[in-house]
Amino acid sequence: MSRAYAWLLRFYPAAWRRRFGAPMRQAFDDMCRERRREGRPMAGFLAWTFAETAFGAGREQLRSVEMRNLVADPRAALLLALLLALPGALLLSVAWLEIEPLNGLLATAFRGAGLVVLIVPLALLPVALGFSLWPALRRRADWRGALPNLAAACAILLLMAPLLYVAAEEFVNCKVRAISKCD
Amino acid sequence: MPPLTPTVFHILLALADGERHGYAIMKQAEADSDGRVKMGPGTLYGSLKRMLDAGLVEECGPRIDADDERRVYYRIAPAGRAALAAEIQRYRSVAALVGGRALFRVPA
Numbered sequence: 001m002s003r004a005y006a007w008l009l010r011f012y013p014a015a016w017r018r019r020f021g022a023p024m025r026q027a028f029d030d031m032c033r034e035r036r037r038e039g040r041p042m043a044g045f046l047a048w049t050f051a052e053t054a055f056g057a058g059r060e061q062l063r064s065v066e067m068r069n070l071v072a073d074p075r076a077a078l079l080l081a082l083l084l085a086l087p088g089a090l091l092l093s094v095a096w097l098e099i100e101p102l103n104g105l106l107a108t109a110f111r112g113a114g115l116v117v118l119i120v121p122l123a124l125l126p127v128a129l130g131f132s133l134w135p136a137l138r139r140r141a142d143w144r145g146a147l148p149n150l151a152a153a154c155a156i157l158l159l160m161a162p163l164l165y166v167a168a169e170e171f172v173n174c175k176v177r178a179i180s181k182c183d
Numbered sequence: 184m185p186p187l188t189p190t191v192f193h194i195l196l197a198l199a200d201g202e203r204h205g206y207a208i209m210k211q212a213e214a215d216s217d218g219r220v221k222m223g224p225g226t227l228y229g230s231l232k233r234m235l236d237a238g239l240v241e242e243c244g245p246r247i248d249a250d251d252e253r254r255v256y257y258r259i260a261p262a263g264r265a266a267l268a269a270e271i272q273r274y275r276s277v278a279a280l281v282g283g284r285a286l287f288r289v290p291a
Contacts, residue, residue, distance in 0.1 A: 020232065023205050023255045024224040030206035030252075031224075049223045056225025060232075 001046065002029050008050060011057035011079050013064040024053075058083065074135040074146045081149070084128035085156050087121035088163055096162075118167045122160070129156045184269040190230050193220045195239065195259055195267040202243050204254035205231075231257065239263035 005028045009021050028049065035045055061076045094102045132153040136146035187195070197203060197211035209227055212220045222230075234240045240263050243256040259267070
């Protein structure tokens with residue numbers, strides 16, 4: 001777990017990691033050790049700590065650099081791209097894996113709000129794609145440093161395809177063929 | 184002096200009676216607040232960074248503890264002690280105001 005936490009700390013700005021990386025990892029190790037010693041459950045604690053630290057990394061990235069520098073830094077751009085792609089990924093996961101009760105709620109929302117439920121997460125995906133590709137395009141000579149960003153761009157493209165298909169199908173059914181069930 | 188956030192207040196309170204490392208600050212803040220203030224490393228070090236920049240706390244440097252672990256300790260700075268005293272005075276004023284007006288009555 002300590003290694004996974006250390007990996008997560010890589011999303012903090014470099015200057016931050018140099019100053020606080022070791023103490024943060026030490027604090028995390030201390031927390032884990034004490035919970036294990038007391039026999040307390042770990043799953044909820046780990047989920048909360050990882051989420052809290054990921055949120056902290058995003059906040060410090062936003063505080064440490066201007067937006068144009070943010071998108072030039074591969075790690076910061078990757079974090080931003082993943083955050084923007086998250087609604088689309090969640091939407092697709094819930095619908096594909098039929099995770100209840102979220103799937104039922106999603107179906108209800110779709111009947112009420114229609115295509116908006118699809119279009120908002122879908123519209124964020126090209127922005128996420130842009131953020132993930134930008135460091136590689138900007139540093140063409142050193143594109144290997146942006147390999148995780150290119151992998152994320154491929155994942156985002158894979159995510160866009162089914163969502164685009166569903167949105168297009170709904171649009172054709174509702175607007176072109178004017179099928180009454182869409183009303 | 185502007186009011187302190189609950190996190191900053193509890194970090195200063197935890198450091199008021201001695202130097203502590205990150206995890207000790209988290210535990211002390213949780214104990215002082217009866218479990219209401221729960222900080223993870225992200226929140227704690229985010230606040231510590233801003234408090235270091237504002238001169239409220241100081242780094243004492245790393246030490247080897249009894250369990251052979253190397254930990255960075257922090258201590259409250261004079262500006263932090265002044266901010267904590269001002270915040271406690273603010274709480275006292277509010278408590279006195281509430282008590283004076285008998286806004287809340289203890290049920291019989």
